[in-house]
Amino acid sequence: MTENEISYKIRGAIFKIYNALGPGLLESVYVATLLMELRKEGIKVLKEVPVPVYYDDEKLEIGFRLDILVENKVIIEVKSVEHLAEVHHKQVLTYLKLTKLKLAILVNFNVDNIKTGIFRKVNGL
Numbered sequence: 001m002t003e004n005e006i007s008y009k010i011r012g013a014i015f016k017i018y019n020a021l022g023p024g025l026l027e028s029v030y031v032a033t034l035l036m037e038l039r040k041e042g043i044k045v046l047k048e049v050p051v052p053v054y055y056d057d058e059k060l061e062i063g064f065r066l067d068i069l070v071e072n073k074v075i076i077e078v079k080s081v082e083h084l085a086e087v088h089h090k091q092v093l094t095y096l097k098l099t100k101l102k103l104a105i106l107v108n109f110n111v112d113n114i115k116t117g118i119f120r121k122v123n124g125l
């Protein structure tokens with residue numbers, strides 16, 4: 001499955017969840033339901049995937065965790081905030097750079113219209 005095909009499935013799951021639950025819940029609820037919906041589609045998903053950070057060829061003892069990794073190809077970063085800040089967009093781009101992946105979906109479920117809460121971020125795709 002290509003990144004674009006995965007993205008299509010992710011967007012479908014996001015719309016389904018948003019229409020069922022609406023805005024304003026905790027991020028953990030949206031993460032759990034995304035995992036559930038994507039797994040129902042037979043898609044491989046992992047939650048809170050640790051990603052090490054290297055600096056000057058040395059692995060640091062700190063790192064970050066991806067909210068969801070889909071088919072080892074697409075990152076989903078889930079938010080449920082009043083407004084996404086520019087740093088949220090930059091964070092996802094940095095995740096793509098560090099993981100050398102090509103596509104990420106940043107989604108904020110705390111919006112009046114979910115179409116305005118989904119952002120596609122690319123790294124050489």
